[in-house]
Amino acid sequence: MVFMNRLRSNGILIAIALIVVGSSIHLNFNPISVFQDASNSGVIIAELLQVDFSVADRVLQSIVETLEMALIGSSIGFAISIPAALVASKNIAPFYLSVMFRGILNTFWSIPPLLWAIMLVAVAGLGPTAGIMAIALFTIGLSGKYLYEIYESQNPSAYDLIKVVGAGRLQMIKYVTIPESLPFMSNQYLFILSYNVRESAILGLVGAGGIGFYLTFYLESLQYSKVSLFIIAIVAVALAMDYLSTRLRTRLVHQ
Amino acid sequence: MNDILRLNDIHYTAGKKEILKGLSMTVKAGSAATIMGPNGAGKTTLLKVALGLLNPSAGEVTFFGEKKLTKESRKNLGYIPQNLALVSELTVLSNVMMGAVRRMSTWRSLTNSYPPEILEEANEIMNMLGISHLVQTKVKKLSGGERQRVAIARAILQRPSIIVADEMTSSLDFKTALNVMDTLIDVRKKMGLTLFMTHHNPDIAKMSSDTIYIMRDGAISKEVPASDIDRESLIGLYEPASQ
Numbered sequence: 001m002v003f004m005n006r007l008r009s010n011g012i013l014i015a016i017a018l019i020v021v022g023s024s025i026h027l028n029f030n031p032i033s034v035f036q037d038a039s040n041s042g043v044i045i046a047e048l049l050q051v052d053f054s055v056a057d058r059v060l061q062s063i064v065e066t067l068e069m070a071l072i073g074s075s076i077g078f079a080i081s082i083p084a085a086l087v088a089s090k091n092i093a094p095f096y097l098s099v100m101f102r103g104i105l106n107t108f109w110s111i112p113p114l115l116w117a118i119m120l121v122a123v124a125g126l127g128p129t130a131g132i133m134a135i136a137l138f139t140i141g142l143s144g145k146y147l148y149e150i151y152e153s154q155n156p157s158a159y160d161l162i163k164v165v166g167a168g169r170l171q172m173i174k175y176v177t178i179p180e181s182l183p184f185m186s187n188q189y190l191f192i193l194s195y196n197v198r199e200s201a202i203l204g205l206v207g208a209g210g211i212g213f214y215l216t217f218y219l220e221s222l223q224y225s226k227v228s229l230f231i232i233a234i235v236a237v238a239l240a241m242d243y244l245s246t247r248l249r250t251r252l253v254h255q
Numbered sequence: 256m257n258d259i260l261r262l263n264d265i266h267y268t269a270g271k272k273e274i275l276k277g278l279s280m281t282v283k284a285g286s287a288a289t290i291m292g293p294n295g296a297g298k299t300t301l302l303k304v305a306l307g308l309l310n311p312s313a314g315e316v317t318f319f320g321e322k323k324l325t326k327e328s329r330k331n332l333g334y335i336p337q338n339l340a341l342v343s344e345l346t347v348l349s350n351v352m353m354g355a356v357r358r359m360s361t362w363r364s365l366t367n368s369y370p371p372e373i374l375e376e377a378n379e380i381m382n383m384l385g386i387s388h389l390v391q392t393k394v395k396k397l398s399g400g401e402r403q404r405v406a407i408a409r410a411i412l413q414r415p416s417i418i419v420a421d422e423m424t425s426s427l428d429f430k431t432a433l434n435v436m437d438t439l440i441d442v443r444k445k446m447g448l449t450l451f452m453t454h455h456n457p458d459i460a461k462m463s464s465d466t467i468y469i470m471r472d473g474a475i476s477k478e479v480p481a482s483d484i485d486r487e488s489l490i491g492l493y494e495p496a497s498q
Contacts, residue, residue: 157340160308164334165413166326166357167364174365175353179344 047224048231055226058214059233065128066210067237069203070196073132077139078189081105084140085147086173091159092151093169102148108141113199117208128209135196135203146188147181154180186252190245197241201234257284258317259417259449260305265314267297267304274300275311276473284416287443287450289460289481292470293493298453299337301470302421305451306334330357333415333448335423339406343395347386347405350394351377354412373412380408384438400431407439417449424459432456436463457489469493 023029035041087093088101116134124130158176167175204212211230218226260282267275274297282288290298303309305316307324319328333354341350355373356364363369369377381387384404389397394405403423410418418439424432436459443450454460460467461481469477471493 155340155342157336157338158342160303160306161334161336161340162353162356163308164306164329164332165354166329167353168361170361171356171364175345175349175356176342179342179349182344 044224048228050225051228051232052223052225053229055214055218055229059211059229062204062211062214062230063233063237066200066204066212067197069128069131069210070135070193070200073135073200074139074189074193074196076132077136078143078192080136081140081143081147082185085144085151086177088144088148089151089177092173092177098148101144105141105144105148108137109145110141111138113138113196114202114206117203118206121207126207126209131200131203131208131210134208135200138199139192139196143188143192147185150181150184150188151177183252187249190248194238194241194245198234198238201238258282259284259319260451261315261317262301262305263315263317265301265304265311265316267300267309268312269300274473275304275314277314278470278474279314280468280475280478282417282449282451284449285447286466287464287481288452289450289464289467290453290470291455291457291460291467291484291489296470297473298470299421302419302451302453306332306419326357330414331416333410333413333418335406335410335418335420337421337423337425339402339423341394341402341405341409344393346391346393347381347389347397348377348391350405351381351408351412354409358414377408377412380411383442384408399427400435403427403431403435404438407435407442411442411446415448417451418443420450420452422453422455425455429456429458432459433462439463457484457486460484 084101084105088098088105090098092098093101113134116137117130120130120133124133155176158180159172162172162176200210200212201215202212204210204214205216207213211234215227215230215234218224218230258281262278262280265275265278266273278297278301280288290301292298300309304311305318307316307318315322316324318324319331321328324332342353349367352364352369352373355369355377358373359370378387378390381390384407386401386404386408389401389405394402397405406423410420420439424435427435439450440463442448450463452460452463454463461484464481467479467481467484468475469479
């Protein structure tokens with residue numbers, strides 16, 4: 001039995017290794033090529049290291065815009081995901097509705113924010129509106145999926161009890177589902193906000209507003225010394241958001 | 256005495272495992288019946304089948320003379336599950352009020368605008384159980400004994416004629432368990448309630464019951480007066496029958 005288990009896990013490892021090697025050959029993956037034109041890389045790195053502070057006001061303005069996009073998109077998306085996840089929960093909604101809403105949430109989740117942004121820029125035009133909507137739609141999918149799993153896994157005996165006392169669906173949601181899920185919901189909101197700040201930073205690549213817009217502009221015009229400050233700002237904001245959300249989540253857990 | 260609950264040749268299968276195997280028993284109105292048995296005997300499953308939370312694969316459950324637990328018959332039923340099913344993020348009052356949701360409109364229960372007469376009744380019950388000072392405290396901040404009392408208050412507010420309780424003192428130390436059971440016995444006397452419980456502790460079972468049903472391997476193997484139960488006799492009763 002032990003021998004069979006070991007054989008099985010070794011077989012899985014070998015299969016994964018074979019797939020990785022096969023995929024690399026299929027894609028002509030060659031990491032050495034990055035270092036082949038070392039002089040070019042050296043020039044870019046040297047320019048990146050000469051940080052140009054003349055764009056500081058633009059960095060600040062675009063960082064604020066990025067944060068605002070993430071905050072608005074995450075809040076709208078999260079607010080919609082709460083009732084959407086209720087309808088997707090098998091223990092709350094009728095079976096056909098939950099299957100339908102699960103399908104919708106999974107579709108929203110499977111489309112990355114950048115792809116949403118490309119489609120929305122075509123519809124809503126260049127600027128933060130497309131970015132905010134992309135963030136919101138992705139958040140509906142990601143948070144909705146997380147929340148219906150939370151709603152379904154909470155305190156099964158409380159659901160039994162609420163059935164025994166003869167409560168309706170709305171009362172079940174009010175007395176059991178929402179209060180039992182509240183700590184997880186606030187955690188999820190902070191997580192998605194911090195995640196979306198990073199996502200918003202790249203939406204500008206396709207013209208959907210935020211810091212990515214300037215980043216693309218300076219990269220394409222080969223002004224690497226101006227790019228540095230934007231990269232530093234993105235890293236600083238991402239780290240700050242991560243730190244803040246971790247602190248807040250810890251506080252919420254101990255409340 | 257009338258029968259409140261009658262289980263006739265109940266079978267319940269989960270997956271490939273048969274948990275209840277032709278179980279039959281009756282709970283009389285005003286009595287205090289306790290199911291005892293080793294872990295895995297099927298005690299919790301039996302209560303869930305009785306409450307209509309699980310459908311038996313064969314056999315018949317009659318509650319208040321009806322073959323199906325209707326909205327009307329549920330009104331007579333109070334339930335205290337094994338882990339109490341309290342919502343820890345809600346206050347004591349909100350948890351207790353869960354017991355009265357079917358007696359108020361959905362709007363009132365959703366907006367916490369409880370009818371004054373139900374609020375008064377809840378306050379009286381909490382007062383009787385000694386938890387009226389905790390009304391606005393969140394349940395997650397309560398001790399084990401206080402939580403048990405909240406669960407009892409919620410069950411009483413259902414205005415039941417029977418309380419079904421599943422190992423409700425299992426997580427308590429013996430002294431607190433005795434206090435909680437004293438409270439429940441007191442309530443039973445005042446309100447003329449029927450109790451249908453499961454317990455592991457023979458002392459708790461003895462003090463709170465009239466009749467003890469020994470359950471083994473998915474069926475009732477023996478019915479004994481509570482006064483005849485002690486730790487030694489219980490060990491004998493839990494032993495599998497010799498082949």
